Amino acid sequence: xxxxxxxxxxxxxxxxxxxxxxxxxxxxxxxxxxxxxxxxxxxxxxxxxxxxxxxxxxxxxxxxxxxxxxxxxxxxxxxxxxxxxxxxxxxxxxxxxxxxxxxxxxxxxxxxxxxxxxxxxxxxxxxxxxxxxxxxxxxxxxxxxxxxxxxxxxxxxxxxxxxxx
Numbered sequence: 001x002x003x004x005x006x007x008x009x010x011x012x013x014x015x016x017x018x019x020x021x022x023x024x025x026x027x028x029x030x031x032x033x034x035x036x037x038x039x040x041x042x043x044x045x046x047x048x049x050x051x052x053x054x055x056x057x058x059x060x061x062x063x064x065x066x067x068x069x070x071x072x073x074x075x076x077x078x079x080x081x082x083x084x085x086x087x088x089x090x091x092x093x094x095x096x097x098x099x100x101x102x103x104x105x106x107x108x109x110x111x112x113x114x115x116x117x118x119x120x121x122x123x124x125x126x127x128x129x130x131x132x133x134x135x136x137x138x139x140x141x142x143x144x145x146x147x148x149x150x151x152x153x154x155x156x157x158x159x160x161x162x163x164x165x
Contacts, residue, residue, distance in 0.1 A: 045080060045142070046161040047110070050152045053165070054080040054142065067143060068095030078144040080162075086137040092129045093119045099146035103154060104134035110158045111136055116146045 045054045057063055057079055067079055083089055086106055093100070096119040104112035112134040120129055134141075140160075148154075 042165045043080070044163045044165060045078070046163070047152070047154055047158050050154070052076055052078050052142075052144070052148075052152070054078045054162075056080055056082060058082040066091075067100070071097055073098070073100075073143075073145050075145065076148075078142050078148070081141040081143070083139050083141075086139040088133040088137055089141060090131045090133045091141065091143075092131050093117060094126065094129055095122075096120075101144045101146055101149040102132060103142035103144065103149065104136075104138045105140035105142060105160060106134075106136065106138045108140075108160050108162075110154065110156050110160065111138060113149055113154065113156060115149050 041056060043054055043056055045052045053076065055078075057066065058081075063081055066081070067073060073079070081089070091102065099116055099118050102114040102117060103110055104114075114132055117132060142160075144152075
């Protein structure tokens with residue numbers, strides 16, 4: 001009986017290890033972003049011939065803060081939100097003091113653009129704030145200063161490339 005229990009425990013450990021390995025392998029196949037070391041915080045984002053320095057936002061706590069509380073965003077810089085799963089991720093302008101352009105990206109291709117999104121007054125309740133999302137599921141969202149999309153000639157269909165700094 002004791003031998004049977006030991007064999008059963010070993011079998012369960014092998015199955016658990018196989019499931020963990022399978023889950024890690026399948027999750028790597030579904031995320032279409034380059035590998036960045038844990039310490040990497042910024043990257044160069046190339047769209048055509050244009051390069052923009054972006055802050056990488058890839059955790060829930062960073063996503064909830066976003067650009068909130070900042071007074072500006074340097075010219076030719078942006079914030080790139082990276083999600084584990086493609087979805088119609090909603091954004092709002094809570095806590096912002098300057099207008100933005102949103103560039104919605106799926107599998108490194110620009111699929112939607114919203115320009116000149118204005119900040120909202122601080123006294124508006126959260127339930128009344130406008131929410132912005134792409135027309136389709138995306139896995140990345142790029143926030144730029146208002147007017148940058150036009151100035152940098154960013155268009156739907158453009159391909160992006162990320163290079164860690």
